[in-house]
Amino acid sequence: MEATISQPPSRKARPARESSGHFMQYIVDSNGCWVWQGWKTNRGYGMMKVGGITYMAHRVFYEERLGPIPAELEIDHKCRVHSCVNPEHLEPVTHAENMRRWATARVELGLVATACTYGHPLDGVRTRSNGGGRYCKTCVRDSKRRQRAKEGLLGVAGKHYGASQED
Numbered sequence: 001m002e003a004t005i006s007q008p009p010s011r012k013a014r015p016a017r018e019s020s021g022h023f024m025q026y027i028v029d030s031n032g033c034w035v036w037q038g039w040k041t042n043r044g045y046g047m048m049k050v051g052g053i054t055y056m057a058h059r060v061f062y063e064e065r066l067g068p069i070p071a072e073l074e075i076d077h078k079c080r081v082h083s084c085v086n087p088e089h090l091e092p093v094t095h096a097e098n099m100r101r102w103a104t105a106r107v108e109l110g111l112v113a114t115a116c117t118y119g120h121p122l123d124g125v126r127t128r129s130n131g132g133g134r135y136c137k138t139c140v141r142d143s144k145r146r147q148r149a150k151e152g153l154l155g156v157a158g159k160h161y162g163a164s165q166e167d
Contacts, residue, residue: 026085033084044082061085080105
């Protein structure tokens, strides 16, 4: 079955091309994912050339089997496997929905820490964000207490003249 492949809205518009039927570059895993075995991006998305133009493999597979992707939508991997090209695992969704699903999946997949190194929960109540990172308020508080205690042992004058606890 030959179908015209459309470009994602974020890419420069190019003329649509007919696919060449290179659909045997995947293996089926135990979850039913068709895992792309060809060229992949550094984020794991399969890439393929069709008519001399490079496309994301999952978009090609989706359009070949289920039809065009609406311009305002993007493809979500419901299975969370970026290299999966199984059209049954792909769904057109808005960007906002795709990001909401990915944020939820990151926690479910264990890609986001739910506790600090010392086991304190990173739940939003005991967590602060700074420059893209998350910090445990309990650990920050404990660290500041240890620092103040250390400074108290040295005293202001000792600190000013370079004294240390070892002196």
